[in-house]
Amino acid sequence: xxxxxxxxxxxxxxxxxxxxxxxxxxxxxxxxxxxxxxxxxxxxxxxxxxxxxxxxxxxxxxxxxxxxxxxxxxxxxxxxxxxxxxxxxxxxxxxxxxxxxxxxxxxxxxxxxxxxxxxx
Amino acid sequence: xxxxxxxxxxxxxxxxxxxxxxxxxxxxxxxxxxxxxxxxxxxxxxxxxxxxxxxxxxxxxxxxxxxxxxxxxxxxxxxxxxxxxxxxxxxxxxxxxxxxxxxxxxxxxxxxxxxxxxxxxxxxxxxxxxxxxxxxxxxxxxxxxxxxxxxxxxxxxxxxxxxxxxxxxxxxxxxxxxxxxxxxxxxxxxxxxxxxxxxxxxxxxxxxxxxxxxxxxxxxxxxxxxxxxxxxxxxxxxxxxxxxxxxxxxxxxxxxxxxxxxxxxxxxxxxxxxxxxxxxxxxxxxxxxxxxxxxxxxxxxxxxxxxxxxxxxxxxxxxxxxxxxxxxxxxxxxxxxxxxxxxxxxxxxxxxxxxxxxxxxxxxxxxxxxxxxxxxxxxxxxxxxxxxxxxxxxxxxxxxxxxxxxxxxxxxxxxxxxxxxxxxxxxxxxxxxxxxxxxxxxxxxxxxxxxxxxxxxxxxxxxxxxxxxxxxxxxxxxxxxxxxxxxxxxxxxxxxxxxxxxxxxxxxxxxxxxxxxxxxxxxxxxxxxxxxxxxxxxxxxxxxxxxxxxxxxxxxxxxxxxxxxxxxxxxxxx
Numbered sequence: 001x002x003x004x005x006x007x008x009x010x011x012x013x014x015x016x017x018x019x020x021x022x023x024x025x026x027x028x029x030x031x032x033x034x035x036x037x038x039x040x041x042x043x044x045x046x047x048x049x050x051x052x053x054x055x056x057x058x059x060x061x062x063x064x065x066x067x068x069x070x071x072x073x074x075x076x077x078x079x080x081x082x083x084x085x086x087x088x089x090x091x092x093x094x095x096x097x098x099x100x101x102x103x104x105x106x107x108x109x110x111x112x113x114x115x116x117x118x119x120x
Numbered sequence: 121x122x123x124x125x126x127x128x129x130x131x132x133x134x135x136x137x138x139x140x141x142x143x144x145x146x147x148x149x150x151x152x153x154x155x156x157x158x159x160x161x162x163x164x165x166x167x168x169x170x171x172x173x174x175x176x177x178x179x180x181x182x183x184x185x186x187x188x189x190x191x192x193x194x195x196x197x198x199x200x201x202x203x204x205x206x207x208x209x210x211x212x213x214x215x216x217x218x219x220x221x222x223x224x225x226x227x228x229x230x231x232x233x234x235x236x237x238x239x240x241x242x243x244x245x246x247x248x249x250x251x252x253x254x255x256x257x258x259x260x261x262x263x264x265x266x267x268x269x270x271x272x273x274x275x276x277x278x279x280x281x282x283x284x285x286x287x288x289x290x291x292x293x294x295x296x297x298x299x300x301x302x303x304x305x306x307x308x309x310x311x312x313x314x315x316x317x318x319x320x321x322x323x324x325x326x327x328x329x330x331x332x333x334x335x336x337x338x339x340x341x342x343x344x345x346x347x348x349x350x351x352x353x354x355x356x357x358x359x360x361x362x363x364x365x366x367x368x369x370x371x372x373x374x375x376x377x378x379x380x381x382x383x384x385x386x387x388x389x390x391x392x393x394x395x396x397x398x399x400x401x402x403x404x405x406x407x408x409x410x411x412x413x414x415x416x417x418x419x420x421x422x423x424x425x426x427x428x429x430x431x432x433x434x435x436x437x438x439x440x441x442x443x444x445x446x447x448x449x450x451x452x453x454x455x456x457x458x459x460x461x462x463x464x465x466x467x468x469x470x471x472x473x474x475x476x477x478x479x480x481x482x483x484x485x486x487x488x489x490x491x492x493x494x495x496x497x498x499x500x501x502x503x504x505x506x507x508x509x510x511x512x513x514x515x516x517x518x519x520x521x522x523x524x525x526x527x528x529x530x531x532x533x534x535x536x537x538x539x540x541x542x543x544x545x546x547x548x549x550x551x552x553x554x555x556x557x558x559x560x561x562x563x564x565x566x567x568x569x570x571x572x573x574x575x576x577x578x579x580x581x582x583x584x585x586x587x588x589x590x591x592x593x594x595x596x597x598x599x600x601x602x603x604x605x606x607x608x609x610x611x612x613x614x615x616x617x618x619x620x621x622x623x624x625x626x627x628x629x630x631x632x633x634x635x636x637x638x639x640x641x642x643x644x645x646x647x648x649x650x651x652x653x654x655x656x657x658x659x660x661x662x663x664x665x666x667x668x669x670x671x672x673x674x675x676x677x678x679x680x681x682x683x684x685x686x687x688x689x690x691x692x693x694x
Contacts, residue, residue: 011523017530024537056518083522085562087588090572090580104526105558108533 002028003116006048006076008039008065010058018052018107025109036060043069048076050116053098055082055089063096070097079115081107123172126188130168130195134161137198145203159358160194162365167191170368178375182232186225187368193218209258216250219297226304226330230322230374242300242307249296298341301334318412319460322374329363329370336360402475402482403430406455409471416440416456419483421490427454430482432489445472445479453479499670500606507569507609514569522561529554573612577602578635581612586633590623596634603642607691610667611635611644614675617660618646618687626650626685641673641692647684654679664689 055062100115171187200211223246586593628650656677
């Protein structure tokens with residue numbers, strides 16, 4: 001089954017490139033959101049399997065969004081992305097309910113699959 | 121001129137009173153003539169004489185004038201000893217004046233002026249109850265004490281011989297007088313309690329004397345009620361008069377106490393000369409000399425209207441009584457003091473002159489301390505502003521260049537999926553270059569300002585710093601709780617700079633970092649096992665030392681050649 005992905009990032013250029021990249025790599029990108037509020041709406045209406053979530057958002061940050069989403073029933077898998085390195089967030093990535101972290105410049109279908117791969 | 125005539129008038133009035141008593145026509149027991157005259161003249165002349173002195177030494181106070189008036193009123197009572205109806209009327213009225221003046225004197229001491237509504241009411245009642253009331257009694261025909269026997273109006277103190285048969289009017293008058301006297305006592309002691317130490321010094325002698333007189337009168341007036349024998353009443357009446365003789369001296373002492381304080385100024389100069397120049401000392405010596413523990417000494421900052429205390433902190437002038445100390449017409453300092461001292465401008469000035477050099481000294485110190493305070497505050501603001509700027513640069517890099525380069529990288533990756541051969545190889549090369557550029561940019565941004573420090577605190581930020589360092593770093597201790605942000609940033613940059621130095625110059629094999637609470641703040645230690653010989657005045661360490669000092673802390677670098685480098689910073693938390 002093809003994973004249905006929602007991309008959350010405040011940069012439109014990143015969203016559009018990431019969408020094309022993931023679609024080319026065989027994912028089904030069902031929607032995009034530019035901030036946390038839109039992300040919550042989109043998750044509710046689109047029920048994606050995976051949320052590709054930028055950490056720096058204009059309203060709530062990615063860690064906060066992941067916390068909220070994790071509280072939902074049938075919560076989607078959250079994968080954090082950032083143009084910073086994982087190191088720059090210290091222990092925060094590990095302690096968040098997100099499945100994993102991908103540096104934006106490493107993003108590809110394979111990278112996403114590797115993170116999702118250890119899904120039960 | 122008139123003042124010179126007053127003693128003469130007092131002597132003449134005394135002589136006239138004596139003649140009136142002896143030749144007035146009433147029967148005066150022979151053994152009482154001398155005591156009555158001696159005591160009455162002593163009271164009157166004491167008040168007139170001391171009143172004149174008080175008037176000359178303290179022309180600003182009306183107390184002296186009131187004392188002179190009381191003295192004459194005391195003698196004028198003797199008109200009543202002349203056995204004629206007009207003399208009786210005049211004598212009774214003048215005798216009442218003495219009581220009113222007495223009340224006014226006691227209530228308004230030491231200024232002689234009514235300063236509150238309560239004082240005005242008491243003085244007013246004192247005057248209404250005397251002359252007007254007596255005039256009413258006289259008008260309706262009261263002639264009590266006229267005729268045979270001793271002169272009326274209690275002029276000569278004799279036992280009433282058990283024939284005390286008071287009528288209702290008598291009792292009412294006595295009750296009113298008792299209430300008035302009690303009110304006077306309550307009023308003066310309330311004033312005493314509310315007064316500051318300096319004001320109390322002026323009030324106490326007069327009030328103690330006045331209280332003794334009034335209390336004696338009270339007991340005498342209520343002797344019957346207190347079931348005291350008539351002889352006790354007589355004894356009390358005599359005692360009251362004896363106290364009245366010395367009371368003027370007590371009043372004068374209160375009025376002139378500040379003059380006596382002048383003698384303390386010599387001691388002030390000696391004391392100021394012989395001790396350490398600590399800020400509180402000048403104030404406490406001045407407070408002691410002025411007998412006002414609440415004195416505050418503030419200094420004007422040159423060229424401004426601001427005043428600062430000895431520690432350099434700003435003080436608002438105007439809430440309390442204030443005396444400005446001037447030099448060449450310009451205020452240089454101000455004493456905030458008890459309002460009672462406002463009546464002593466020359467005393468305050470003399471103290472200021474006595475304190476002269478010490479004052480100038482302290483003024484300069486206060487100015488320096490004030491400037492130091494400002495410099496410290498502005499230095500802390502500079503550090504704060506610089507940190508803010510670094511943070512913005514990091515954010516701008518992240519939001520701008522980094523994002524665009526990331527987008528370029530993704531586009532290259534997309535392009536590679538649709539290319540082949542030489543183009544693909546070129547795209548792969550470009551992609552690698554871009555990855556390297558992004559990594560460098562990230563490192564640069566992190567060096568400018570580590571986002572983890574704000575988000576995660578000192579522990580995670582130092583851990584990340586240690587992990588990325590090009591040499592082994594042992595993070596021995598970090599504080600369990602987050603310190604204030606400025607402290608956190610300062611500790612971080614100390615470690616960061618010391619690690620950079622250890623990696624670049626020290627050829628160290630390992631570094632140990634610890635940040636531990638030290639009571640007032642945090643103590644940062646970075647110890648390496650390198651070659652030592654680090655220059656504490658090198659630009660990196662110098663800048664760090666300034667940064668630590670801006671928070672009131674200290675940075676020490678110990679780097680003996682060949683034995684490693686130890687950078688220690690103590691950063692106080694607020």
